[in-house]
Amino acid sequence: MTASVSGSPHAFKPVAKLNVVAFSKVLDRDPEQMNSLMTAIQTVGFFYLDISDKYSESMLNNLEECSSVMKSWFSEPDAVKNEYKTVSMASHGYKPIGSQAGTHGGRDGWEVLKTGTLEMASRWGLIPAVENHYETFSTFQRQCDYVSRMLLDRISHALGLGAESSLNRTHRGDCPSKSAVAYLHYIPMDPTGGNVGHNMHTDYGTLTLVFAPQWGLQVLYPIGPRGEDREWQWVEPRPNCAIVNVADVLHFLTGRRVISAVHRVLPLPDQHRYSVTYFLRPSDDTLMPDAEGNLINVMEWYTKKNNNYEAPAHTQDKSFLIGGLYKDGFGIIEGKGANEINVTNRTNR
Numbered sequence: 167m168t169a170s171v172s173g174s175p176h177a178f179k180p181v182a183k184l185n186v187v188a189f190s191k192v193l194d195r196d197p198e199q200m201n202s203l204m205t206a207i208q209t210v211g212f213f214y215l216d217i218s219d220k221y222s223e224s225m226l227n228n229l230e231e232c233s234s235v236m237k238s239w240f241s242e243p244d245a246v247k248n249e250y251k252t253v254s255m256a257s258h259g260y261k262p263i264g265s266q267a268g269t270h271g272g273r274d275g276w277e278v279l280k281t282g283t284l285e286m287a288s289r290w291g292l293i294p295a296v297e298n299h300y301e302t303f304s305t306f307q308r309q310c311d312y313v314s315r316m317l318l319d320r321i322s323h324a325l326g327l328g329a330e331s332s333l334n335r336t337h338r339g340d341c342p343s344k345s346a347v348a349y350l351h352y353i354p355m356d357p358t359g360g361n362v363g364h365n366m367h368t369d370y371g372t373l374t375l376v377f378a379p380q381w382g383l384q385v386l387y388p389i390g391p392r393g394e395d396r397e398w399q400w401v402e403p404r405p406n407c408a409i410v411n412v413a414d415v416l417h418f419l420t421g422r423r424v425i426s427a428v429h430r431v432l433p434l435p436d437q438h439r440y441s442v443t444y445f446l447r448p449s450d451d452t453l454m455p456d457a458e459g460n461l462i463n464v465m466e467w468y469t470k471k472n473n474n475y476e477a478p479a480h481t482q483d484k485s486f487l488i489g490g491l492y493k494d495g496f497g498i499i500e501g502k503g504a505n506e507i508n509v510t511n512r513t514n515r
């Protein structure tokens with residue numbers, strides 16, 4: 167099976183140049199591929215993971231089936247979806263459109279259903295659509311967990327973090343974590359600007375796998391002779407690849423040796439957009455040094471970030487929104503205008 171991509175490439179410029187890393191070779195610790203992976207996470211924080219090998223085929227097939235089940239679930243009435251509504255701190259349940267700030271000063275234009283990895287394994291609190299296809303959904307989630315854990319192990323090894331300091335130790339499989347699959351749906355561009363896109367952010371966990379067959383995702387890409395400036399660039403959808411990005415906890419746990427990449431999603435003018443992500447996150451009891459160097463529990467970090475996501479755009483602490491990672495320098499907070507979309511008659515909410 168070939169995972170398809172769609173959308174006109176001509177409307178989306180500039181396109182981010184991202185390294186392509188073959189998963190099958192990372193498994194074997196191939197030096198060239200590991201070099202490409204490590205360069206990517208130390209400079210941009212984003213890369214493509216090529217999963218076109220025959221062992222990953224079943225994962226792509228499961229992805230296709232889960233995506234199609236979720237696409238029809240998103241067309242259910244709000245009352246049905248809201249039965250599974252959770253507060254955003256939960257790594258499980260439904261978040262309706264508009265509960266966070268959007269990209270253009272109003273509220274967001276996306277909804278999501280999350281299935282926590284622990285909840286999926288325990289068959290707890292699943293929506294009927296997932297229950298009815300449990301084998302496929304749970305296998306897909308385990309496959310995502312496998313891929314992201316293998317990446318973490320190889321990164322840990324490449325950074326020289328062995329034995330006691332191995333990153334595997336803070337990502338135990340035998341205790342709770344906020345690891346989850348997220349099934350996302352973006353409404354088309356709202357011309358009034360009321361509900362637009364997925365605001366700029368860094369992910370708060372460890373590593374994220376993104377399966378996005380349509381355009382819309384943008385990364386704040388380093389430019390200039392020494393990468394000292396940043397601009398919004400489009401992440402091109404590529405068949406049989408996952409997009410991988412580094413998140414905050416990996417940045418902090420590695421002593422800031424890898425970049426937690428700022429990204430956002432702009433809606434398509436006239437199409438619904440669907441994507442699937444896997445968030446690998448540390449065990450809930452993990453301690454790490456935060457942006458100020460204070461040792462905090464990862465749950466405190468999640469709470470602080472979430473409160474910011476949900477606040478009205480004008481009251482958000484933007485440096486914190488993007489992980490507290492880029493306090494000064496960069497001048498990136500609004501980013502340079504890479505293909506901004508036009509919003510007219512924006513309503514303030």
Ligand SMILES: O=C(O)CCC(=O)C(=O)O
Pocket residue numbers: 348350364369376378382383429430431441442443
């Ligand atoms: O939908 C996408 O392409 C990315 C979503 C994302 O960045 C997130 O959920 O954290």
Ligand SMILES: [Fe+2]
Pocket residue numbers: 367368369374429
């Ligand atoms: Fe994200």
